[in-house]
Amino acid sequence: MAIRVHYAALTVLLAALSATVPAQAAPPLVTQPTYSYQLIDTFEVKGRQGVASDGNFYYVSGSKALYKYDKKGTLIQSNEAPFEGYPIAANHIGGIDVFNGEIFVSAENFMDGVGKDIQIAIHDAETLKLKRSFSFEPSSGQQEVSGICVDTDKRTVWMVSWVGEESGRYIYEYSLDTGKYLRKVHLQPPPQWIQGIHYWKGKLFVTADDGTADDEEPDNLYRIDVSDKSYAPVVREKVFTEVKRQGEIEAGGVDPKTGEFLVLFNRGSRIVLGMVKGFYPGYDREISEVYRFRLTPFPSGKHSKK
Structure with missing residues (x-):
């Protein structure tokens, strides 16, 4: 038996059916900062x-x-010979994090914008001495390390890179307990010149040295809404206009007792390929300072225009 389809009637019927079934809306993408600073x-x-x-x-x-x-x-307290006991020779430390009485150090051999022999070195927070370390996974594609943080909820370690072909495009995750490489996550859109990473209350935050110091342009903080997917959306969280002179932002993190955001800035020196190459007018040395910010969560749906 042949079945004839009346296409006009079918179109009306399908429209009526779709109107009675509520659409499954995608979860809203938060594109505004989560805190004021x-x-x-x-x-x-x-x-x-x-x-x-x-x-x-x-x-x-x-x-x-x-x-x-x-x-x-x-x-x-100081440790000005931190590389003693490293199983892989290193000459440079980037950003750090501290968790459960241990300092997590992003270490490598670095010279004129090129890094190699990346490793995660764990130091005792009381003595500042090395306890153990594990190397990165070359197949990850990471070519340099500028910062590190501990996801205290998932018990993983994240690393970021400042230069290299994948710089700013990916972040790299390792197991806190075994040191095993787990995955890399594609950032969309990718920030440039990432200097540090920090985990706080389910989110990852990265500092980026993406302002041009010669033009007094400020650097930025970005939030990464990471999940189990291979990619993660990136939102600009803050523009650092408060610094005394625009220079180079470095790694930072949240004080878990006070909830204050800490970030390190360098001013006065000219940086070329990650190395100090002279000073700006009025400076004869580089000045490194920690900036402390009070964090205030924005009420849902309300955000500052600044």
């Missing part, structure tokens, strides 16, 4: 690479040193 104060430090806190102390990384400060910004 109010500058509290600044204090000068010796290291120029990054800052982290366990709630009791501030830990600061220099390119070849680790420092420990009290909450008043007073230096109380």
Whole structure:
């Protein structure tokens, strides 16, 4: 038996049926900052690479040193020979994080914009001495490391890179417990010149040295809404207009006891391929400072225009 289809009637019927079935709306994509940032104060430090806190102390990384400060910004301990005992030779430290009494160090051999022999070195937060380390996975495609953080909920470690073919395009995840490489996540859109990464309350935040210091352009903080997918949307969280002179942003993180956001800035020096090459007018040395910001969550759906 032949069946004849009346296409006009079928179109009307399908439209009526679709009208009675509620559409499954995709979850809204948050494209605005999640926090407002109010500058509290600044204090000068010796290291120029990054800052982290366990709630009791501030830990600061220099390119070849680790420092420990009290909450008043007073230096109380130093390790200026941090590479002793490293199984792979290193000459450069990037950003750091601290978790469960241990400092997680992003280490490598770095010279004139080229990095190699990447490794995650774990130091004792009390003594600042090396405890253990594990190397990165070359098949990940990562060519340099500028920052590191611990996802305290998933018990994983994330690394970022500042230069290389994949710089800014990906972040790299490892197991905290085994050191095993897990995956890389494609950032959309990718920030440029990532200097640090930090995990806080289900989100990842990266600092990017994407402002041109010669033109007094500010650097930025970005939020990454990472999931189990191979990609993650990126939202600009903050523009750092408060700094005393635009220079080079480094790694930062949240003080888990106060909820304050800490970030390290360098000013005064001209940076070429990651190396200090002279100074700006009025400076005869580089000044490294930690900026402390008070974080205030925005009510749902309400955001500052700044």
